[in-house]
Amino acid sequence: MxxxxxxxxxxxxxxxxxxxxxxxxxxxxxxxxxxxxxxxxxxxxxxxxxxxxxxxxxxxxxxxxxxxxxxxxxxxxxxxxxxxxxxxxxxxxxxxxxxxxxxxxxxxxxxxxxxxxxxxxxxxxxxxxxxxxxxxxxxxxxxxxxxxxxxxxxxxxxxxxxxxxxxxxxxxxxxxxxxxxxxxxxxxxxxxxxxxxxxxxxxxxxxxxxxxxxxxxxxxxxxxxxxxxxxxxxxxxxxxxxxxxxxxxxxxxxxxxxxxxxxxxxxxxxxxxxxxxxxxTRDVLTIDIVSIDEALDAVEQTANDPRPFLLGDFTDGPYSGAYGDATAMLSALIERGTPGAVFGPLFDAEAVEQAHAGGVGAQIEVELGGKCDPRYGGGPVSGAAIVKALSDGKFIHKGPFMQGQPGDLGESALLEIGGVGVIVNPFPSQLHDREQLKLFGIRFEELNVLVSKSFNHMRADFEPPSRGLLYPDAGGVFSFNFSKFPFEKIRRPIWPLDDFEISPGDMDRC
Structure with a gap:
C-alpha cells in the first residue's frame, strides 16, 4: 500500500x-x-x-x-x-x-x-x-x-x-x-x-x-x-x-x-x-491607445449604434497598481456633456461616507477623487452631486474573469455630477463584470459609454456586447511613457528606454 x-x-x-x-x-x-x-x-x-x-x-x-x-x-x-x-x-x-x-x-x-x-x-x-x-x-x-x-x-x-x-x-x-x-x-x-x-x-x-x-x-x-x-x-x-x-x-x-x-x-x-x-514583436500592440479627445470623438461619432462604447481608463487602473482616483477622464466627460456615461469606480472613501449619510436622492457637495497624487491624472472634481443609488458592494462574478468568485466593492454609491454617473467606493478597484453595475441598477447594455479603470480584465465581460473599445491615456501612474519614471535598479540597456539591437545568444538565460 x-x-x-x-x-x-x-x-x-x-x-x-x-x-x-x-x-x-x-x-x-x-x-x-x-x-x-x-x-x-x-x-x-x-x-x-x-x-x-x-x-x-x-x-x-x-x-x-x-x-x-x-x-x-x-x-x-x-x-x-x-x-x-x-x-x-x-x-x-x-x-x-x-x-x-x-x-x-x-x-x-x-x-x-x-x-x-x-x-x-x-x-x-x-x-x-x-x-x-x-x-x-x-x-x-x-x-x-x-x-x-x-x-x-x-x-x-x-x-x-x-x-x-x-x-x-x-x-x-x-x-x-x-x-x-x-x-x-x-x-x-x-x-x-x-x-x-x-x-x-x-x-x-x-x-x-x-x-x-x-x-x-x-x-x-x-x-x-x-x-x-x-x-x-x-x-x-x-x-x-x-x-x-x-x-x-x-x-x-x-x-x-x-x-x-x-x-x-x-x-x-x-x-x-x-x-x-x-x-x-517587442513593439506590437493590439490595442488602440489614444488621447482623451480622440476617445470621446469616437464615442460621439458612433452614437447611432445603440450598443455601449467601452473606454479603459488604464493609466489609473488599480489592478495595475495605480491609485484609482484620477479624474482627468471624468472632467472630460463633464466638459463634453457626454450623455449616458458611467465612470468608475472612483476611490473616494469620503464621498462614499457623504452619500450613505445623505441617502438616495440627497444632494451633496463633493470634492471627488484626485487626492492620492494629483500629478498623475488630475485633482479633485468639485461640485454638487446627487446620490442615485447605494450598495454594500457585494456580488458574485458571472463573467469569464474570476467566474463564480465573490467580489466586493465595499460600501459604495452611484453619484451623478455634471450629468455623468460616477461609482465611488472606499478602496481602489475596477469594473470588470456586469454584476457590479447591477448593484446600482445599471444595465451595461443600456449605456452610451462606460469608462472603467481597467486595462485588460474588463474586456472578458464588457467587450463582446460593446460597439467599440479604446484606451485613452489620461495621465495616470500606469503610463507607458516609461522615461518619466526614475528607474534605478533595472538592467540596462532595456527596450524601450534604450535603442539597441540584440541577438538571442546575447540574452540572459538560465
Missing amino acids: SVQKRIFMCGIATETHDFNKYPTTLEAFTDKGLYFVQEGESLERFREGDLWFGGYLEVADSEGWQLVTGVCAFAWPWGSVTEHAFETLWARIERQLRDEAPFDGILLPLHGGMACEHLDDPVGEFVARIRRIVGRRVPIAASLDLHSNLSPQFVRDCDIICGFHTTPHIDVRQTAFRTAKLLARTLRGEIQPQCHSIHPPVLFGIDHGRTTVPHAPMFTLLKRAEVIQAEDPQLLDASFMPAYPFCDQPWTGTSAVLVMDGLSERVNDYLDEFGAEIWR
Whole structure:
C-alpha cells in the first residue's frame, strides 16, 4: 500500500508598482486582499471558481494527496511591500515548514510581480528560502500570473513553473491544474522536470500578454510551443511572461520559461527561437491607445449604434497598481456633456461616507477623487452631486474573469455630477463584470459609454456586447511613457528606454 503524499502549499503574492507612493502593508494581505488563507484552513470555499486552489484541489483529490495548507496571502496591486509585511508572513510559513515537515512536494500560488522595500528579488528570495529548508530532493512547483518578473535564482530553485496563458486571466484554475499535474507526474517518477528560461531585455512585451485577438503575439508563442510539444515530448510546459514593468528591480522584464523532462540537447534552440520572437514583436500592440479627445470623438461619432462604447481608463487602473482616483477622464466627460456615461469606480472613501449619510436622492457637495497624487491624472472634481443609488458592494462574478468568485466593492454609491454617473467606493478597484453595475441598477447594455479603470480584465465581460473599445491615456501612474519614471535598479540597456539591437545568444538565460 502506497504512503499518502504530503504536499505543502503557501504563497505571498501581489503586483507592485514601485512608483505608487503608498506601501503595501501587512493588512493589505491579511484583511483587504483577494484572499488570505491561514495555516490549516480548509480550502472548500475555493473549490469552485477560477482561482489557484480549485485546480490544486482537483489534482490532490485524484492523487489522494494530503494537501497541507500554509499561509497563502494575495494583496491587491499597490506600492512596494513593507519589510514588516513580507517578513511577518514569511515567519509563519517558515515555522510551519519546519514544524510539520517532512513534505513530498511544494505548491506555490504566486503572482511573480512583487517588489519589496528590502529585497531586490523578493519572489526569488521567497523560493530560495523554501529550498534551503526542504533541500534539493523535494520538488517545488509554482503557478504564476503571466505579468511576472522572473530572476534566474527563481528559475533555478523551482522544478516546475507554469504561468497563465490568457489575458484577461480566465485560466487561473487551469494553470494551477497544469502545475499540480506535473507535480503529480514527478512524484510518480514519470518525469524529471527542469526549468529553463530566457530573458530578452524588454521592459514590457508580448503585447502585455493579451489573448483577445487571434493575431496577438502570445498566441504565436503558444501555438509554436504546442508544435514543439507534439514533436518533442521532453517539453512538458511553456510559459511566456510579458512582465510587470513598474517593479524597479534587476530582473524586471519579459521572459520565456520552459519545463523540460530531464536533460535536453534542444532546449537552448527553443529558448533562442522564443527569445528572438519576443524581441521581434517587442513593439506590437493590439490595442488602440489614444488621447482623451480622440476617445470621446469616437464615442460621439458612433452614437447611432445603440450598443455601449467601452473606454479603459488604464493609466489609473488599480489592478495595475495605480491609485484609482484620477479624474482627468471624468472632467472630460463633464466638459463634453457626454450623455449616458458611467465612470468608475472612483476611490473616494469620503464621498462614499457623504452619500450613505445623505441617502438616495440627497444632494451633496463633493470634492471627488484626485487626492492620492494629483500629478498623475488630475485633482479633485468639485461640485454638487446627487446620490442615485447605494450598495454594500457585494456580488458574485458571472463573467469569464474570476467566474463564480465573490467580489466586493465595499460600501459604495452611484453619484451623478455634471450629468455623468460616477461609482465611488472606499478602496481602489475596477469594473470588470456586469454584476457590479447591477448593484446600482445599471444595465451595461443600456449605456452610451462606460469608462472603467481597467486595462485588460474588463474586456472578458464588457467587450463582446460593446460597439467599440479604446484606451485613452489620461495621465495616470500606469503610463507607458516609461522615461518619466526614475528607474534605478533595472538592467540596462532595456527596450524601450534604450535603442539597441540584440541577438538571442546575447540574452540572459538560465
